[in-house]
Amino acid sequence: GAGVSQSPSNKVTEKGKDVELRCDPISGHTALYWYRQRLGQGLEFLIYFQGNSAPDKSGLPSDRFSAERTGESVSTLTIQRTQQEDSAVYLCASSYKWAGNIFFGSGTQLSVL
Amino acid sequence: GENVEQHPSTLSVQEGDSAVIKCTYSDSASNYFPWYKQELGKRPQLIIDIRSNVGEKKDQRIAVTLNKTAKHFSLHITETQPEDSAVYFCAARLDSNYQLIWGAGTKLIIKP
Numbered sequence: 001g002a003g004v005s006q007s008p009s010n011k012v013t014e015k016g017k018d019v020e021l022r023c024d025p026i027s028g029h030t031a032l033y034w035y036r037q038r039l040g041q042g043l044e045f046l047i048y049f050q051g052n053s054a055p056d057k058s059g060l061p062s063d064r065f066s067a068e069r070t071g072e073s074v075s076t077l078t079i080q081r082t083q084q085e086d087s088a089v090y091l092c093a094s095s096y097k098w099a100g101n102i103f104f105g106s107g108t109q110l111s112v113l
Numbered sequence: 114g115e116n117v118e119q120h121p122s123t124l125s126v127q128e129g130d131s132a133v134i135k136c137t138y139s140d141s142a143s144n145y146f147p148w149y150k151q152e153l154g155k156r157p158q159l160i161i162d163i164r165s166n167v168g169e170k171k172d173q174r175i176a177v178t179l180n181k182t183a184k185h186f187s188l189h190i191t192e193t194q195p196e197d198s199a200v201y202f203c204a205a206r207l208d209s210n211y212q213l214i215w216g217a218g219t220k221l222i223i224k225p
Contacts, residue, residue, distance in 0.1 A: 031212075033212065033213075041218075042202065042215060042216075042217045042218045043157070043202065043215045043218075045212065045215070048212040056212060091156065091157075100145040100147060100162055100164070100206065101147050101159040101162055102159075102213065103159075104156040104157050104158070105156065106155075106156050107156060
């Protein structure tokens with residue numbers, strides 16, 4: 001595709017439910033990032049995938065959060081037993097390994113009621 | 114690890130005046146420094162970047178300067194316009210095997 005694609009664009013869920021967010025990076029991009037952005041706040045790093053290397057999971061806030069990526073393609077961020085404080089925009093980004101700039105998707109707005 | 118600090122958190126300037134946002138980084142081995150602009154409700158987008166072998170880079174009304182000795186880099190916007198109103202994020206990176214480390218963001222307000 002032409003850019004980083006994220007789905008769904010909006011997700012409303014009830015507290016305690018599990019949610020799955022999807023990211024389709026730009027074709028050929030080996031690096032993929034997940035960020036969380038609360039309203040009016042900065043970019044909170046969650047997880048970083050780089051090719052076939054072990055992912056950097058140091059930003060995941062709790063064991064309710066997990067992410068997977070198959071090769072250099074789609075990634076899924078899963079939040080189990082959602083809490084109200086999980087409400088935020090979840091942004092995915094990708095880049096070529098040797099390039100500096102990263103390209104963001106338009107994000108998934110998650111609302112936990 | 115790398116740490117990036119960004120100042121100010123909010124900057125209000127008169128339309129037509131210049132705006133300067135500054136970031137400092139901790140790891141002298143960092144070699145790539147991008148700036149992203151995030152308009153309200155939209156995704157962050159790259160506006161300019163600089164590598165450590167260059168001291169300054171310009172693109173029309175925006176410029177970035179890098180001082181490797183002092184470990185800081187700055188975004189300069191001249192002749193500000195209403196469409197410059199946004200949140201600006203700086204970042205730093207060691208090399209391609211590492212992720213970007215982000216500043217906390219600066220909300221730029223252009224007063225008419």
